Amino acid sequence: MRNFDETTITDAVLERVKAAKNDRIRQVSEALVRHLHAFIREIEPTQAEWEAGIDFLTRTGQMCDDKRQEFILLSDTLGVSMLVDAMNHRTPAGATETTVLGPFYVQRAPEHPLGADISGPIEGTPLLVTGTVSTAECEPLAGAIIDVWHSDDDGYYDVQQLDEIGEFAMRARFRTDENGRFWFWSIRPAAYPIPHDGPVGKMLEAQGRHPWRPAHVHFMIAAPGHRTLVTHVFAADDQYLDTDVVFGVKDSLIREFACMPAGTAADGREMRRPYHHLNYDFGLKADTDARRAEERAA
Amino acid sequence: MRNFDETTITDAVLERVKAAKNDRIRQVSEALVRHLHAFIREIEPTQAEWEAGIDFLTRTGQMCDDKRQEFILLSDTLGVSMLVDAMNHRTPAGATETTVLGPFYVQRAPEHPLGADISGPIEGTPLLVTGTVSTAECEPLAGAIIDVWHSDDDGYYDVQQLDEIGEFAMRARFRTDENGRFWFWSIRPAAYPIPHDGPVGKMLEAQGRHPWRPAHVHFMIAAPGHRTLVTHVFAADDQYLDTDVVFGVKDSLIREFACMPAGTAADGREMRRPYHHLNYDFGLKADTDARRAEERAA
Numbered sequence: 001m002r003n004f005d006e007t008t009i010t011d012a013v014l015e016r017v018k019a020a021k022n023d024r025i026r027q028v029s030e031a032l033v034r035h036l037h038a039f040i041r042e043i044e045p046t047q048a049e050w051e052a053g054i055d056f057l058t059r060t061g062q063m064c065d066d067k068r069q070e071f072i073l074l075s076d077t078l079g080v081s082m083l084v085d086a087m088n089h090r091t092p093a094g095a096t097e098t099t100v101l102g103p104f105y106v107q108r109a110p111e112h113p114l115g116a117d118i119s120g121p122i123e124g125t126p127l128l129v130t131g132t133v134s135t136a137e138c139e140p141l142a143g144a145i146i147d148v149w150h151s152d153d154d155g156y157y158d159v160q161q162l163d164e165i166g167e168f169a170m171r172a173r174f175r176t177d178e179n180g181r182f183w184f185w186s187i188r189p190a191a192y193p194i195p196h197d198g199p200v201g202k203m204l205e206a207q208g209r210h211p212w213r214p215a216h217v218h219f220m221i222a223a224p225g226h227r228t229l230v231t232h233v234f235a236a237d238d239q240y241l242d243t244d245v246v247f248g249v250k251d252s253l254i255r256e257f258a259c260m261p262a263g264t265a266a267d268g269r270e271m272r273r274p275y276h277h278l279n280y281d282f283g284l285k286a287d288t289d290a291r292r293a294e295e296r297a298a
Numbered sequence: 299m300r301n302f303d304e305t306t307i308t309d310a311v312l313e314r315v316k317a318a319k320n321d322r323i324r325q326v327s328e329a330l331v332r333h334l335h336a337f338i339r340e341i342e343p344t345q346a347e348w349e350a351g352i353d354f355l356t357r358t359g360q361m362c363d364d365k366r367q368e369f370i371l372l373s374d375t376l377g378v379s380m381l382v383d384a385m386n387h388r389t390p391a392g393a394t395e396t397t398v399l400g401p402f403y404v405q406r407a408p409e410h411p412l413g414a415d416i417s418g419p420i421e422g423t424p425l426l427v428t429g430t431v432s433t434a435e436c437e438p439l440a441g442a443i444i445d446v447w448h449s450d451d452d453g454y455y456d457v458q459q460l461d462e463i464g465e466f467a468m469r470a471r472f473r474t475d476e477n478g479r480f481w482f483w484s485i486r487p488a489a490y491p492i493p494h495d496g497p498v499g500k501m502l503e504a505q506g507r508h509p510w511r512p513a514h515v516h517f518m519i520a521a522p523g524h525r526t527l528v529t530h531v532f533a534a535d536d537q538y539l540d541t542d543v544v545f546g547v548k549d550s551l552i553r554e555f556a557c558m559p560a561g562t563a564a565d566g567r568e569m570r571r572p573y574h575h576l577n578y579d580f581g582l583k584a585d586t587d588a589r590r591a592e593e594r595a596a
Contacts, residue, residue, distance in 0.1 A: 002539060002540055002542070002547040002548065002549060003547070003548045003549045003550075004377070004380055004384070004545050004547075004548070005384050006381060006384040006385050009377045009380050009381050009384065009545060010377065010381070012377065012545055013376060013377035013545065016505070016507055016541075017505045017506075017507070019505060019506030019507060020504060020505045020506050021506055022504065025504050025505065026505075027341065028341050028343075028347075029505050031337055031340045031341050032337060032376070033376060033377065034337075035333045035334070035336055035337035035340070036333070036337070036376060036378060037377065037378070037381060038333055038336075039329055039330060039333035039334070040378055040381050040382060040385075041381070041385075042329045042333070043325065043326050043329050044385050045326075045382055045385075046386065047382065047383075047386055049326075050373070050378075050379075050382045054367070054369045054370055054373065057355070057358070057359060057369045058359050058362045058367070058369050059359070060355070060359055061355060061356050061357070061358055061359010061360050061362070061369075062359050062360060062362065064356045064359070064360065069352070069356070071352045071355045071356050071359075072352055075348070075352060078311060078330070078331060078334060079302070079307045079308065079310065079311035079331065079335065080334060080335070080338055080348075081348075082302055082307050083304060083307050083308070083335055083338050083339070084338060084343055084345065084348045085345075086302070086303050086304040086307065087304050087338075087339070087342050087343075088344065088345055206318060206320065206323045206327075207314070207315045207317060207318045207323065207324075207327050208315075208317030208318050208319055209314055209315070209317060241300060242300055243314075244300070247302050247307060247310055247311065249300040249301070249302075250300065250301045250302070251300060251301045252301075
């Protein structure tokens with residue numbers, strides 16, 4: 001087959017990628033060609049627009065380094081990351097809803113005892129975070145591992161200012177106690193714009209969109225026999241809840257970061273100044289595959 | 299609107315990009331979101347597959363530099379470049395069909411007199427190229443500008459070996475004579491693989507495809523009042539005509555690179571050894587917009 005025109009080229013490319021040995025690669029390649037060609041066919045780009053598209057993708061790739069992942073920002077801001085997350089987490093009742101991981105997660109954050117203050121050298125309004133981790137059937141999960149990370153009150157994460165502060169802060173790992181409870185101190189995070197000095201920032205501007213995310217605390221929670229939960233809890237009073245640039249907000253993930261007067265806090269700490277208090281009770285979904293494997297092994 | 303799940307996220311993103319002030323940016327953004335989400339929804343990528351996709355795009359961008367454009371290779375090998383070309387050149391009868399520009403075109407190639415040998419320091423089987431340039435109604439076009447470029451008999455262009463050869467070769471600009479004719483000498487080009495040591499090469503391998511293009515000579519032909527023609531002429535005996543990796547072959551663009559015995563060639567040159575002869579008569583499409591402008595000015 002040769003002589004391709006706009007009515008035959010798509011079938012020709014589909015025929016060509018059928019040679020893929022791996023079934024999944026063949027399936028993804030065929031779907032990519034169909035949808036990509038349908039997009040091109042709908043917009044009928046001029047040669048100059050095609051060149052602009054090539055240039056946009058090239059600049060997006062070249063903006064990436066070990067501290068910046070512009071293609072993840074593109075996926076996030078086009079709603080692709082949330083769509084992939086949603087399809088991978090069709091959540092049963094009782095389990096906490098998921099949202100995107102984001103670019104600021106760090107593996108092997110330092111472990112702290114329950115009740116620790118993880119704000120390190122960062123100043124801000126004190127925030128007490130409390131909660132529980134349970135099964136979807138409300139049975140407490142003791143010893144669950146909780147990774148937590150969030151921004152400072154200017155919207156910057158520790159990894160964005162590591163040269164200045166020299167250590168991880170507003171980031172830690174905890175384990176729930178025998179009743180599935182956890183609690184720790186930090187500072188209240190702020191809303192922040194995603195990095196927008198690159199191609200994705202230009203795209204957002206051209207689309208008439210702001211680059212902001214509402215204030216939130218990230219959680220990753222793992223327990224044996226359960227699917228690891230990746231989510232955020234958002235501040236109920238934030239102005240960007242309805243327009244989160246990465247479409248990550250869900251009503252069930254919004255809580256009051258309640259203003260508390262000076263005095264004895266819920267964990268017994270004596271506070272000389274007002275602070276905020278966030279409580280969230282998490283539910284983990286059973287990992288049925290892992291359970292079956294455990295049952296077979298037993 | 300918040301609380302996006304896999305049934306609502308697409309409408310949410312579409313709603314968001316509606317804020318684009320520029321109509322075309324809004325139209326392209328909306329189409330991109332619809333088709334991209336449809337692709338993701340069809341393949342339901344795992345989190346690991348999504349990461350592999352991000353990594354592929356990132357590596358493709360980072361493979362690009364001033365001598366290599368990996369995203370154009372991706373567009374070419376997925377048939378997108380030919381689709382865009384086809385939609386931009388719905389050719390009327392009498393006009394030569396178009397094909398992709400490719401990555402080896404150079405602006406301002408050296409102009410040579412008709413009959414010149416442009417092979418420079420490159421050795422190979424001599425090739426006489428002759429032909430005419432006419433309107434779609436077969437009227438000869440005198441003074442049309444012809445840019446020509448092609449590979450050597452190992453499949454490499456001059457720009458890929460400029461450090462060694464030190465000058466342009468197998469590349470030139472000519473002007474047709476008063477009867478719309480042109481002729482020049484060079485060497486016969488060979489089939490060649492597109493650069494395949496990057497992400498696109500890995501993709502082709504995974505899709506069970508070879509990276510080869512059939513032997514061809516590139517032409518770009520411009521004349522006042524006509525749309526500039528970008529095309530190739532392919533060698534009729536090439537084994538890759540049916541499987542050109544970038545889908546660029548059209549039957550009307552195939553010609554014999556005819557074997558000729560030693561003796562007097564068509565332009566009067568005495569050849570002591572056998573050579574090849576390629577003839578192609580090109581037809582240019584009228585540029586009605588330009589003509590209307592000329593008529594208004596007259």
